[in-house]
Amino acid sequence: MSSRPNASRTSDSERAPLTLPALRAMKAAGEPVVMVTAYDHPSALAAEHAQADVVLVGDSGAMTVLGYDSTVPATTDEMLMLTRATRRGLRTPVLVADLPFGSYEVSDEQAVATAMRFVKEGGAHAVKLERGEPTSVARAAAIVAAGIPVMGHIGLTPQTATALGGYRAQGRTGADAAKIVEQAVALQDAGCFSIVLECIPSPVTEAVMERMDRAVVIGIGAGPAADGQVLVFHDLLGIREGKGAKFVKRYADLQDAMDAGVAAYAADVRSRTYPAPEHEYGMPEDQVAALREALAD
Ligand code: KIV
Numbered sequence: 001m002s003s004r005p006n007a008s009r010t011s012d013s014e015r016a017p018l019t020l021p022a023l024r025a026m027k028a029a030g031e032p033v034v035m036v037t038a039y040d041h042p043s044a045l046a047a048e049h050a051q052a053d054v055v056l057v058g059d060s061g062a063m064t065v066l067g068y069d070s071t072v073p074a075t076t077d078e079m080l081m082l083t084r085a086t087r088r089g090l091r092t093p094v095l096v097a098d099l100p101f102g103s104y105e106v107s108d109e110q111a112v113a114t115a116m117r118f119v120k121e122g123g124a125h126a127v128k129l130e131r132g133e134p135t136s137v138a139r140a141a142a143i144v145a146a147g148i149p150v151m152g153h154i155g156l157t158p159q160t161a162t163a164l165g166g167y168r169a170q171g172r173t174g175a176d177a178a179k180i181v182e183q184a185v186a187l188q189d190a191g192c193f194s195i196v197l198e199c200i201p202s203p204v205t206e207a208v209m210e211r212m213d214r215a216v217v218i219g220i221g222a223g224p225a226a227d228g229q230v231l232v233f234h235d236l237l238g239i240r241e242g243k244g245a246k247f248v249k250r251y252a253d254l255q256d257a258m259d260a261g262v263a264a265y266a267a268d269v270r271s272r273t274y275p276a277p278e279h280e281y282g283m284p285e286d287q288v289a290a291l292r293e294a295l296a297d
Contacts, residue, residue, distance in 0.1 A: 017092045018053050020126075020149055020193050026053070026227070027216045033228025035218050036236070039065045039082045043233045044089025052093045054194075054218070056128065056151075056230060057083045059098040059159070064234040071158045074100040076114055083122030096151050096194075097124035101159040104129055108142035115143045115150075126150060126193065130157040132183025137190045144191035152187035152215075154180055155222065156199035167245070169221070171200040177207065184208045188215040196230065197222040199247065221247030 026033050035054035038044045039061040047055045061082050062074035076099075083097045097118040104111035111129070118124040126149035129136055140150045155170045164170060171177040180200060187195050194216040197205055202223025209217060209225050219226030235244050238253040268274035283291075 035230035041089040044086040087123035111139040141190040151194040152192040153196040
């Protein structure tokens, strides 16, 4: 590595660190909450510079940075490593870490122990868990009772996408939509400070919002009614192949830029155009002579 990441570039040194009451105040004031995923130091710095309110170390990192073909294989140790790297790049946003699949479902004790690791070892302020059926609601309540804030996540839950019939919009019938609304209420009643709604029709989000007097609702593919929005860092910056989900708005094409940059470097090395004179370190003539002389014996 040629230089240290520039943590001092943090955009607004006057900005006070966000708190959960501050998020609730934003909800009350109708001020949109900005949430984005991050997985390492550079993505955390980008979130900090954009003054994101919440940063999620999502288990989407299993796919975006670890190269798995789903979020399922991510381990607690892998997610902790991503969380620590993200922590080091953040000063002001609330940092939420995703509990990976298999790390919280078995028992309340397992859920609390895993959540504790993300707070103590990872530096997270809160954890997120998926699904809103009674088991997940009980795990959320147990973690909250242990003093750790919890963000719920319902609708399309990628950890159990197989059971949901794949990565597709959820709650498209009245009955399925009613279940999502009930799950949101159950998670709010369990003490979740926030709930992510993923990939559901906008009218379902509107029905949820009518019942959310405490939980800060963050949408992803859930329309404009939520209190805030989240997108995956790599999706919004185009650091991926293919088009991505319908709800993704792409703000840059960084994969193309990265491919072009590395290809140009490779071409320069092959043509001996790089390094050029401006990249070389010089040496005084007398010292070159001294070197030659030292090597002459
Ligand atoms: O893992 C993740 O990035 C997420 C967001 C899509 C909410 O859960």
